[in-house]
Amino acid sequence: MESPFKPDILKGMVALLTGGGSGIGFEISTQLGKHGALVAIMGRRKDVLDSAVATLQSQGIRAIGLEGDVRKQEDAIRVLDSTIKHFGRLDILVNAAAGNFLVSAEDLSPNGFRTVMDIDSVGTFTMCHEALKYLKKGGLGRGPSNGGTILNISATLHYTASWYQIHVSAAKAAVDSITRSLALEWGTDYDIRVNGIAPGPIEDTAGLSKLAPVEIKSKAKEYRPLYKVGEKWDIAMAALYLASDAGKYINGTTLILDGGLWLSRPRY
Ligand code: HXC
Numbered sequence: 001m002e003s004p005f006k007p008d009i010l011k012g013m014v015a016l017l018t019g020g021g022s023g024i025g026f027e028i029s030t031q032l033g034k035h036g037a038l039v040a041i042m043g044r045r046k047d048v049l050d051s052a053v054a055t056l057q058s059q060g061i062r063a064i065g066l067e068g069d070v071r072k073q074e075d076a077i078r079v080l081d082s083t084i085k086h087f088g089r090l091d092i093l094v095n096a097a098a099g100n101f102l103v104s105a106e107d108l109s110p111n112g113f114r115t116v117m118d119i120d121s122v123g124t125f126t127m128c129h130e131a132l133k134y135l136k137k138g139g140l141g142r143g144p145s146n147g148g149t150i151l152n153i154s155a156t157l158h159y160t161a162s163w164y165q166i167h168v169s170a171a172k173a174a175v176d177s178i179t180r181s182l183a184l185e186w187g188t189d190y191d192i193r194v195n196g197i198a199p200g201p202i203e204d205t206a207g208l209s210k211l212a213p214v215e216i217k218s219k220a221k222e223y224r225p226l227y228k229v230g231e232k233w234d235i236a237m238a239a240l241y242l243a244s245d246a247g248k249y250i251n252g253t254t255l256i257l258d259g260g261l262w263l264s265r266p267r268y
Contacts, residue, residue, distance in 0.1 A: 001233055003031065009244045011036035012140055014087040015126065018042045018070050018097035018127055021052035023205045024153060025096030027232035028239045035063030035240055040083040042068045042075075045119065062087075070097045070243030076130040084134055089150040091138035093131045095124040095175075098153065103165040113167045116215050120171035124152055125178055128194075136190045147192035149202060149243055153235075154198040154254050155207075156262040165211070172198075176254050183252030193251045195242045198257020203229045204231045226264035230257060 019025035020041030033039045033056055041056075041063065049065030056063035066082050068075035079209055083090060085215050099119040101168045103112065128150055138148025154176055158169040179196040186192040201208050208229070212220075220227035241247050256262065 001231075003034065005035055005236065005237075005239070005240050005244070005246075006130075007034065009246070010092075013037045013091040014040070014083065014089050014138075015092035015094060016040045016042065016090060016131070016244070017094040018123070019153075020094065020096060021045070021048040021065065023096075023207070023234050024199060024202060024232050025094070026052055027236045028094055028096065028151075029056060029063070030059070030061070031233075031236035032092065032243065033063060033093075034059065035244075038087045040066055040079070040087065041064040042066045042070070042079045043097070044069050045169065058189050064240050068074055068259050070095075070127055071118045073126055073130070079102075080127075080130050080134060089138060090131060090134035091140065092151070093127060093135065094151045094153070094239065094243075095127055095146070096153040097123055098168075100165075100168050100207065100210060104164050105166045108167060113170070115175070117168040117171050120168070121174035121178065124175050125262045128182055132186070132190075132192075135154070135186075139191070140192045146170055147186070147190040149192065150179075150182065150194040151239055151242055152176075152194070152196040152254075154179075156198045156256060156258055156263075159262050165260045179254055182254045187251045193242075195245070195247070195250055195252065196254030197235060197242070198254050198258070199230065199235050199258045200256075200261045201227075201229050202232055202235060204232065223266045224261060224264045225267055226260040228259040228261070230259060 021031040021043040051063040107152040123142035158173040
């Protein structure tokens with residue numbers, strides 16, 4: 001679908017996306033790039049990064065891939081350093097790296113719980129922490145903001161309770177809390193806006209194929225009136241809105257993109 005935004009709304013800006021080589025992260029990489037941003041993507045798998053960068057470049061987007069694991073502080077430092085060496089600045093950090101699997105709380109080992117907390121929550125904080133010194137100078141001085149911006153990809157699982165997702169629910173609750181705390185501290189001190197996006201079920205993603213088996217998709221309408229599957233494009237458009245000057249007054253919000261699903265109850 002064509003974007004409703006002008007193609008130069010992010011012109012001259014540099015974006016770094018963790019988990020930017022696949023799924024929702026890759027669509028955000030693509031749309032930020034199509035709207036003028038220079039794009040660095042960070043991920044653990046070289047083959048995924050290589051193929052993502054080739055696809056971005058084939059669309060005329062200036063993109064680089066940087067191998068790294070958000071669980072390792074030294075990787076975060078190195079990847080940020082490489083982004084600055086390559087593109088000279090940092091305006092937008094998108095934390096999209098996430099770990100997930102379905103498992104009952106009874107069967108989940110504490111190390112399994114910790115692993116997802118480490119990727120989603122600690123990884124998000126680590127990237128933000130190491131990016132701060134660059135984001136302070138980001139934002140191109142456009143609009144009232146003198147700093148860059150951060151987008152944290154979250155979920156809606158923890159608004160209620162979700163079966164077999166105790167680890168991810170806890171991790172995303174922490175991510176939302178990090179979003180608010182950084183919005184307060186860094187918004188006040190550095191004009192850095194920090195927001196989140198909470199996607200519902202999105203087609204063609206690992207999240208949906210792992211977490212919502214086919215029968216849930218087909219039967220969901222019977223017990224969840226608002227059940228609709230979204231597109232990665234929907235998430236990327238929200239990212240553009242929040243990252244661009246269109247979102248200049250938005251700080252500390254996690255925008256829910258689920259078609260209203262988390263509100264919905266069975267029809268009585
Ligand atoms: C139970 C599991 C498990 C599983 C791993 N563990 N997979 N436990 N069921 N399926 C446990 C292991 O037993 C181990 O604990 C601990 O977790 C670490 O596992 P490792 O394999 O050593 O970790 P690692 O190789 O680092 O991999 C971590 C990973 C990650 C979390 C499994 O590779 C991963 O999930 N990658 C997929 C990424 C992904 O799907 N992203 C999309 C996210 S979608 P023990 O105790 O045995 O040592 C998303 C959407 C959420 O986030 C919202 C949807 C609506």
